[in-house]
Amino acid sequence: xxxxxxxxxxxxxxxxxxxxxxxxxxxxxxxxxxxxxxxxxxxxxxxxxxxxxxxxxxxxxxxxxxxxxxxxxxxxxxxxxxxxxxxxxxxxxxxxxxxxxxxxxxxxxxxxxxxxxxxxxxxxxxxxxxxxxxxxxxxxxxxxxxxxxxxxxxxxxxxxxxxxxxxxxxxxxxxxxxxxxxxxxxxxxxxxxxxxxxxxxxxxxxxxxxxxxxxxxxxxxxxxxxxxxxxxxxxxxxxxxxxxxxxxxxxxxxxxxxxxxxxxxxxxxxxxxxxxxxxxxxxxxxxxxxxxxxxxxxxxxxxxxxxxxxxxxxxxxxxxx
Numbered sequence: 001x002x003x004x005x006x007x008x009x010x011x012x013x014x015x016x017x018x019x020x021x022x023x024x025x026x027x028x029x030x031x032x033x034x035x036x037x038x039x040x041x042x043x044x045x046x047x048x049x050x051x052x053x054x055x056x057x058x059x060x061x062x063x064x065x066x067x068x069x070x071x072x073x074x075x076x077x078x079x080x081x082x083x084x085x086x087x088x089x090x091x092x093x094x095x096x097x098x099x100x101x102x103x104x105x106x107x108x109x110x111x112x113x114x115x116x117x118x119x120x121x122x123x124x125x126x127x128x129x130x131x132x133x134x135x136x137x138x139x140x141x142x143x144x145x146x147x148x149x150x151x152x153x154x155x156x157x158x159x160x161x162x163x164x165x166x167x168x169x170x171x172x173x174x175x176x177x178x179x180x181x182x183x184x185x186x187x188x189x190x191x192x193x194x195x196x197x198x199x200x201x202x203x204x205x206x207x208x209x210x211x212x213x214x215x216x217x218x219x220x221x222x223x224x225x226x227x228x229x230x231x232x233x234x235x236x237x238x239x240x241x242x243x244x245x246x247x248x249x250x251x252x253x254x255x256x257x258x259x260x261x262x263x264x265x266x267x268x269x270x271x272x273x274x275x276x277x278x279x280x281x282x283x284x285x286x287x288x289x290x291x292x293x294x295x296x297x298x299x300x301x302x303x304x305x306x307x308x309x310x311x312x313x314x315x316x317x318x319x320x321x
Contacts, residue, residue, distance in 0.1 A: 005030040006089075006293045009064040011057060011079055012036055012071030013045040016093065020070050021049055023282045027290050035060045036071075061086050066116075066293055068286070069093060073157060077102040084115045091289045093120040094169070095161045096306040100314055103307045110303060118289045118299045119306035121169040125281035125288075128235045128242050129170065131274040135244065137174050141227040142209040144171065147217035150190065158193035159186070160313050160320075164213035168316075169301075169309040170224065177205035179312060186320035189216050199316045244272040 008029040010020055013036045024031045033052030036042040046053035054060040057079065061067070066089035069079050077097045083090050084106065096119055097103045110117050123129065144167045179201060186197035196214045203209075222237035232245040250259050250266035259268050288300045 006065040006290065007032045007063060008066050008068055009054070009060040010034045010068045010070065011060070012069065012075075013038075013041055014070070014072075017070040018045060019282060020068055020286075021045060021051070023280065023286055024068065025049070026280070026283050027286045028294070029066075029286070029290055032064050033060065057082065061088060064088065066090060066289075070120075073098055073161070077106065080106050080117075081109060084109045084113050084117075087113050087115065089116040089289075089293045091118045091120065091286065092306075094306060095157070095165055095310055095313065096303065097310070100307070100311055103303070103310055107303050107307060116289075116292050116299050117303040118285070118292065119301045119303060120282075120285060121166065121301050121305065121309065122281045122285055123166045123170055123237060124173065124301055125279065125284040126237050127240050127276045127279050127281075128237055130279070131242050131276050132233070132235075135233070135274070137226070137228070137233075139174050139207050139209075139226045139228050141207070142171055142174065143225040143227075144209065144211040145221050145223050146211075146213045147219065147221040148215045149218070149220060150195075150216045158191075158317055159195050159197050159213045159215050160199075160317050163215060164197060164199070164211055164316070165309055165313045167211050167213070167224065168312050169305065171201065171209045171211070172308050172312065173305070174226070175203050175205070175207045175209065177203040177207060180204045182312065182315050182319065184316045184319035186316075191215075194317075194320055197316065197320060199319070201312065240276055240278070242274050242276065244274065246270045246272070 005028055009032050013034050033054050034046060035054045035057050042053045067083045069076060069090055069092040071079060073095055076092060080090055080092055146163050146167055181202045184199035186194035189195045195216050198212045201209045224235045226233040230247045234243045247267050247269055250268045259266055291297050292299045
């Protein structure tokens with residue numbers, strides 16, 4: 001039996017939405033067209049990329065199997081709710097919704113209507129993260145810095161929902177233990193909502209994550225440092241590089257190692273740099289969504305993942321508001 005390609009429609013063709021338009025064209029989806037409340041922008045993008053511009057969201061829903069929601073966060077809930085109620089599968093950008101209650105309602109509806117929901121936590125597809133898929137991860141301490149130069153486009157939400165939520169999701173995917181406690185500090189400098197935030201998250205297994213996010217930095221930085229028993233792992237999301245420093249009992253010495261004396265005897269330090277495969281992270285996550293819809297496979301980044309990240313983000317916001 002010949003496989004039928006799922007039909008997908010895109011909602012929201014702003015800055016990120018336009019990127020999704022380009023990326024969807026590089027996936028196996030049957031890309032049926034776009035919708036946006038901004039009529040002028042919608043027609044411009046449709047003309048530029050040779051796509052059909054739908055007059056209403058309902059009209060788009062009638063002809064597609066799934067929807068890529070890249071509209072502003074304020075519109076996520078109503079769009080996703082309607083799509084799910086029409087039996088559509090959805091890819092939805094982070095943050096999932098404006099409130100935790102909305103996200104939980106979507107989760108309940110998706111189960112009732114058997115809709116697959118994938119959340120756009122794109123850093124899961126950063127090649128630095130992907131290079132560690134076969135590396136045992138059991139963090140004891142995680143240090144995160146995500147610094148960005150000021151861009152007015154993201155200031156409709158706090159830096160926690162704008163930037164830090166990426167790293168909240170990554171940390172929660174690394175540390176499987178429940179969150180025990182959260183402390184946070186943040187300040188507003190040029191926006192109505194916090195522009196700088198630092199949060200310390202303690203987990204029930206004793207692991208600790210210290211996250212810093214700023215959107216008024218003079219330079220861009222996206223780094224994570226992971227400390228675990230006998231290993232240190234450094235990831236640079238911007239440079240797409242990884243360095244692993246492991247400490248093992250001394251043996252025959254190789255070119256990329258040195259030895260040190262410890263209370264437990266002589267140890268060797270081994271420095272490794274995993275091979276990094278270049279990729280387009282958005283194309284990769286959309287391809288994963290395609291596979292889950294077309295072949296009824298599990299979603300890679302679930303709505304549950306999005307809800308957990310959102311829940312922690314809201315707790316952090318409550319500590320600094």
